[in-house]
Amino acid sequence: MAEPAPLPERPRLAAGVRLHFDKTRGAWVLLSPERVIEADGPANEILKRCDGTRTVGQVIDELAALFTADRAVIEGDVTEMLSELAAKRLLVG
């Protein structure tokens, strides 16, 4: 298997990508050209912290505090999600 590419240091949403609260469906979504990705619950908490100022480590710390969860578990979830979004070029930094 190929090595996963490194994550952006201080991730932010790429140009043309934004978080939006879909009132009709009562859910957060990530909008980009030709794509709508569900981003409810923890996903929303992660993405709203991807503002180009926080490091990935800080995002993980804040999520672990927010959900009073084991940091290692949160780290796995956050890293996986950010990697997927970076591969789709929705996240840069």
Place this chain on the structure above:
Amino acid sequence: MEPVPAGLPAPLGLLAELTHRCPLACPYCSNPLTLEDKAGELDTNDWTRVFQQAAALGVLQVHLSGGEPATRRDLVEITAAAREAGLYTNLITSAVGVDEARLARLKTAGLDHVQVSIQDVDPDSADRIAGYPGGHARKLVFARQVVEAGLALTVNAVIHRANIDRVAAMVEMAYALGAGRVEVAHTQYYGWALRNRDALMPTRKQVFTAMAEVERIRPRYERRMVIDLVVPDYYATRPKPCMGGWARRSLNVTPSGRVLPCHAAETIPGLEFWSVRDRSLAEIWTRSPAFQAFRRTDWMPEPCRSCDRREIDFGGCRCQALAVTGEAAATDPACELSPHHGHMLALAEAASAGDALPRYAYRGRAL
């Protein structure tokens, strides 16, 4: 607002054809052969109302298209209205008519994304295809201005016989221009493209060579640019899930306000279309005869009706079924299970046998 009944999904996307006017004359244009005129176009207030109704209905993304949307003097106001309604706004443009100052105003109005088409990498060929001298050079300048303004850019490269051998170079050009995404869009044979099918159709060999070429260079762009590419219908074995299924995910509003399930739906005889001048978008989405005609699966003939892919590709494309078989309710002949699949392939092979530099019936200039 009229509530949408439970079980009926709300639409996600709206294609707003702001006008059919366009300075270019691309022979593959998806607009209908009978173009709507300026006098019949919806005004700024109409579009504002449409966007508000669309957002309330559940639409998330609006594609401001045409014709050339920049032909509208109120494009900035229209864009602002879409964004104020809460919609993700995508401008689909030829670049002609959007100078740097207007682009800045569009950005201020909240524009999210710009899609610009390129016709070729060779300027003379590109301008010949678009029927617009100087158009290619204008597009290159515009694409750079979009990126410099901090807006997201998709380059749309429409592929056909006259440019398919340079597809990899078109992908490279998109990246050099700063695109985050390139769509390698094979010509789809509706509207003007259907009329020009004999002049546009590439050979099977050209298609598969070009696709292999794109796959060869794809790894170079990993994490740098998204490349969207699909097998073109005439050389496919399974149909595309056209529009994500008829009247399931999107709607299209024509310049005069007629609401269609897809941009080519007016080619299907006997369908009754409703207008945003007379009814709300929610009422049209829910009850318009045209939207109900091929919704869900109960209209399907065999082999679709019992096919385990009927909720994956939804029987393919109704307009293509009509264009190739003469019957809108037939299985899309792009499917190898269609009894007309061989006929479609024969059409493609016959159409692809013509000149490399064919004469076109330019959109809006010839009938």
